[in-house]
Amino acid sequence: MKKVPILLARHVVLIFISIMMVFPFLWMVVSALKTKDEIWQFPPTLWPEKPMWNHFAEAWSMAPFDQYIFNSVFTAMAIVLIQIVNSALIAYAFTQLRFKGRNFLFSIILITYMLPVAATYVPSYVILADFNLLDTYKGLILSNACSVFGIFLFRQAFLQVPKELIEAARVDGATHWTIIWKIIFPTTKATFITFALISFVQNYNNYLWPTLITTSESKMLITTGLRQFFIQEGAYGIQWPLIMAASTFAVLPLLILFIFVQKWIISGISDQGLKG
Known part of the structure; x- marks a missing residue:
């Protein structure tokens, strides 16, 4: 019985934290249903007097959000697949192969992780320009094809x-490829899934680098397209209901993804070892 107050207090704290985490999204959706006057009203109202559901249809028709979302999802999925393959192969080399300078090479890779990302933008931009990959899907994907975090995470796993x-497996004549995907992958599946989800969300939300290398509207990601919508159709923050509706479009795919893969996220985070 002494544990009841502790459990109750714990649940109250968790409920409070959960409300604080989800409140910004709920406020965004509710603001999309308000008029401009209701958004600036003080004290603010939790629910509009007359929900303006047409704001979502209006915002969707004012910009090619379907193209923006497709670009973000497509490039993020392609980047994730490439990162998983090359990170797994590099991690396998560092853990299963013996060669001179292995630890030194791994240290150099980790040192590059400490560099500010912005410091790599200029040389990366020049390289893409030399290969005529600016404002292309290939440029967006190949410039993010390697993940130092993925190499480190897979190596530890x-x-x-x-x-x-x-x-x-080696005694039975298994090749390196067979060992990776028939033995290592099944035993570290949670790590693969966790990294895929983290990488997908990171690349879906990527903003600064795609903004630098994409100029045509047909190649813009949802983050860049949302900024474009804010400047043009949102009139620099005057049309806040439409901006909130557009922001909902940007967040919705990630929420749908979380609903379907939340058990994998929890499994990947809580996994403390290998299952026998």
Whole structure:
């Protein structure tokens, strides 16, 4: 019985934190249903007197949000697939192969992770320009094809795989590719899924770099398209209901993704070892 107050207090705190986390999104959706006067009204109202559901249809028709969302989802998925493959292969080399300077090379890779991302924009831009990859899907994808975080994460996961399993596979004549995808991948699946989700959200929300290398509207990501909508159709913040409706379009795909993969996120975070 002594644990009841503790459990009750814990649930109250968790409920409060959950409300604080979801409140900005709820306020965004509700603001999209208000008029301009209701948004600036003080004290603010939690629900509009007459919900303006037409704001969503109006905002959707004023800009090609379907193209923006497609560009973001397509490029993010392509980047995730490439990052998973090359990060897994590099991590496998660092954990299962023996070669001179292995630890030194891994240290150099980690050092690059400490560099500010903005410091790489100029040389990356010059390289893409030399290969005529500016304002293209290829430029967006290839410029984000490698993840130092992914290499580090997979290396740590691969180190947990029992060496006996790998040695037994080598005795049976398994190739490196077979070991990676038949032995290591099944035992570290949670790490693969967790990294894929983190990388997808990160690349879907990427803003500054895509803004620098894309100019045509047909290649803009949802983040850049939302800024364009804010400047043009939103009249620099005058049309706040439409801006809130457009922001809802940008967040909605991530919410749908979370609903379907939340169990994998929890599994990846809470996984403390390998299941036998």
